[in-house]
Amino acid sequence: MPSNTRPTQAHYVAPLEETPLVAIDSVKADGKPSNLWTDAWKDVRKRPMFWISAALILLVVIVALFPGWFTQVPPNNDCQLSNSNGGPQPDHPLGFTKQGCDIYSRIIHGTSTSLSVGLIVTFIVATLGIVMGALAGFYGRWVDAVLSRLGDIFFSIPYILAAVVIMSVLSQYANVWVISLAIGIFAWPATARVLRAEILRVKNSDFVMAATALGVSRFRILVRHVLPNSIAPVIVITTISLASAIVAEATLSFLGVGLPSSTMSWGNDISQAQTDLRTAPQTLILPSIALSVTVLSFIMLGEVVRDALDPKARAQR
């Protein structure tokens, strides 16, 4: 284990008035053991932003699960070209798409697909990215070489090519899971690289040395100490990539390898509305707003969680 202090690094002693003296030798034996996650939860539930984002997400989830509660208009049947790009009418509050389908109903019914694809992809990307990035960054050497280069290979494959090949092979299984897998399997290297970089930085921190000195196992150090302190950028990227995943699903449909065209999704409607940008921008903007609101609620949630997981930021408040 190489020494982690540089010879020039001066020790810093905080001025007395900044650090009130506390008795450090007395242990509060009856208190609950402090735990990162319970601490975070205690912090989180005090914040209005958490409750706002949670309520929004809950709403989106309910819409996804029970679209019938929100609209009686069938999204895909009874589309009449005579209504093409038409404005709002009673029972059709947001007007019609180019094909004459009800926009509001399509947004409501598209929620399920878009949300599932977004969440599953995000989960796959986060899991693969965290495992690969953490191992590569923390263990270094050949582990790093193998995993990072593997990431390079995956990253260099043109996405269109991979998607068309995978989806053609699996065409009879074109469902939300397969689509999500096809998107997620090529998106993890970015997350992995960012986490790896952050771990490279964090693993030389004093608290890691302290843990090592205390005889904590390497793996436990990674999971308990290094990872929680390096996770912030991953949260930021993952919450934003939720949007990219929802849009990527549309790209696949656009390429003809996505979900069957009878499946509604926001991405599909956004990409189909593109050619009418000059004449009927509302057909594009409305599903985009649904997408934005969903992503916003997840970004806000991510923000709260990130803050809560950062003990220093918490202490500052």
Next chain:
Amino acid sequence: MKIKRIGVGAIALAAAGALTLAGCSSSNEPAAEGDSTAVISVNNTEPQNPLIPTNTNEVGGGLVLQNIFAGLVYYDAEGAAHNDVAESIETDDAQTYTITIREGLTFTNGDPVDAESFVTAWNYGAALDNAQLSSYFFEPIEGFTYDENVDELSGLEVVDDLTFTVTLKQPESDFPLRLGYTAYFPLPASAWDDLEAFGENPVGNGPYMMDGEGAWQHNERIDVVKNEDYDGPREAQNGGIDMILYASTDAAYADLQGGNLDILQDVPDSALETFETEFEGRSVNQPGAANATITIPERLEHFSGEEGKLRRAAISHAIDREEVTDVIFNGTRSPAFDFTSPVIDGYSEDIPGSDVLEFDPELAKELWAEADAISPWSGTFELAYNADGPNQGWVDAVANQLKNNLEIEAAGAPVPTFAELRTSVTEETITTPFRTGWQADYPSLYNFLGPLYGTGAGSNDGKYSNPEFDALLEEGAAATEVEAGIEKFQQAQEILFEDLPVIPLWYTNGLGAWGEQVDNVEFGWDTWPILNQVTKSE
């Protein structure tokens, strides 16, 4: 509803006895008001093959070759053929043609344009070993075969410097009409020294020539300049053409709006609704020699025999062509009335049986029910299309109409690439009806019928076969009288309306727009702008 009829052309089919194509027409000599040295810019796409006439079968390379080569005949805006390099094309029986070339013509490198330059080029194009993409055009010539390599077609014979004869396997009276197509262009003797280099930097005999070495800057532009030595009916009224290569028509449209492009051929989907008002008086939207169809092969379940006929007729009646062309295409397609195109000589809207193309949801439902009595329908009607082309909009619209009017499940079935769609069509592995389309190679009814619906014909995607139809087609092709030929072809179409091997949807219009700085812009039957007559004021 009116179809703008353009092109009841001057001559089309062989007249009895000696056939001579009319000499160069004097009708389209524009008032040259512009600067005759001004260079016109037009959008184009990167040619997908080397610029060799017999190996170019797509529009990107085609536009270049049309302008740097001159064939035996050329087509005017209406699709009528006139002699260009040919002095005369004569035949007694529509099977043996004697072709005489005008004297004193040269390629831009000085090589003479003679009988040899045509015969050698055609022999090269036909030879199996050369695997030229357009070899199919030489199929009718005696001696042509796919079974083995033939270096010299027995049907081609050089008589003297300026005369050669063509003998066909059977009488085909519209043969002279084909000779304006790219594949029949001559090649200079120098081409054979290094054909690969030639494909990059072709030397022609047309109104324009490549602007020196490297005029083809791949993916960026192809510059051609006026050929001062060109002596023919298509003399350039401008100094040259810069063909700017675009990957997306949207970009070209933006350049036209931004004043960086003179002529736009083709209009992006995003501007279909607005281009005619935005470029008022400077745009074109007229039927071209191309159509779109749905092919439903007999071999598909529920589509064979009597049941198939009923179902195809029901589907045809259930599609409101006018609504789709209006709403989805903003009037840039014209509803179909037959299997050909309105720009073709002999076109008619009133062929008996063509009422099967009329929108009639009640009748559609009845016919569908009749078919159900034979064998009940189950499942989803799927229509396959290639997703790398602009098809999803209309396919979804047609599927919705079938859903609403026939009360069945219907959906589009996207196939990722054109290659995949064509492969499964060619290999007959496709299990759903699919979209098809045809762009005429030369302006003739026969070109819309023979290659598509003749038994065993090359592009007969549905493997349609009807001996009665074949017989009428053969009679029409052999007819040496124009009207007689047309009559036979129209009778053949009556059979098609009965059998509906494909369901005609609409004709593809030629679309374009141009800037204020250019004049005399006219788009031809083939949807291409006629560039040599464009003038530009600077």
Next chain:
Amino acid sequence: MAGYIARRLLQAIPVLLGTTFLIYFMVFALPGDPIIALFGEKTPSPAVVEQLRERYNLDQPFIVQYFLFLGGIFRGDFGTSFSGQPVSEILAATFPVTLRLAVLAVFFEMVAGITIGLVSGLRKGGIFDASALVVSLILISLPIFVIAFVAQFIFGIQLGWFRTTVSSGAPIQDLILPAIVLATISFAQITRLTRASVIDTDTQDFVRTAASKGLSRRRIVPVHILRNSLIPVVTYLAVDFGVLMVGATVTEGIFNVPGVGRTLYQAIIRGEGPTVVSFVTVMVLIYLVINLLVDLLYAVLDPRIRYAK
């Protein structure tokens, strides 16, 4: 350090072999026969198709095709496209253009993303922070097609500040607008990443030390906070640079940039194996070099990071 770099470069060999094999296989596995597609709507004669398959080695089994291609590469022959152009020429024509575009885009991303992210992070929860979030949200939920289209319409056609599309030779001034459009794709990520990192760094001990030493905020922000916040940002920028080198198909199409994106897309759609694999090979090389540079840069940004011996 030299040993580290040498080792990293050696790793390129298995990566290249792996990638080319994988890509070649994928192109091979693409459904549809590229030769049949050459004939458009016309159905070609099987004899002609056979001839053409032979010409492009498409009649060989996959593994033979792959090794023929690989052998060609070692002789410096990347094959030819269907249009008869040597692939090496296509590479030489397109990569410099896309490289310029990607560098410009990353530059804009960096300047705008880091500045806005820094200010957002320092003034967390303020109006600026909230507005930056809203702008990022709009940008990530609109397809790139729309952003490109609107930018082209406003700045190219209406205001006339930029040429609507890129003229031949792809000069820098024409590439500015497409680069800005491309920069918007990752603007949200860079801004949010910088912001999070700045918030994190702002509470670190050494920042407090610096403050207690009496250093002014103006000095602390760039030297202490920013520098120490850049590692995730730089990593992401490098990733993004890689994405921009291949993935700018739509933007390159709308601005008619004769670059890698649209050429590669066409080659994939048309099933031109040698072209696709050659492009990806160059991509991998670029990507390996960038990642190496970034890894070296980490040590500059944070001296505690060292290279494994």
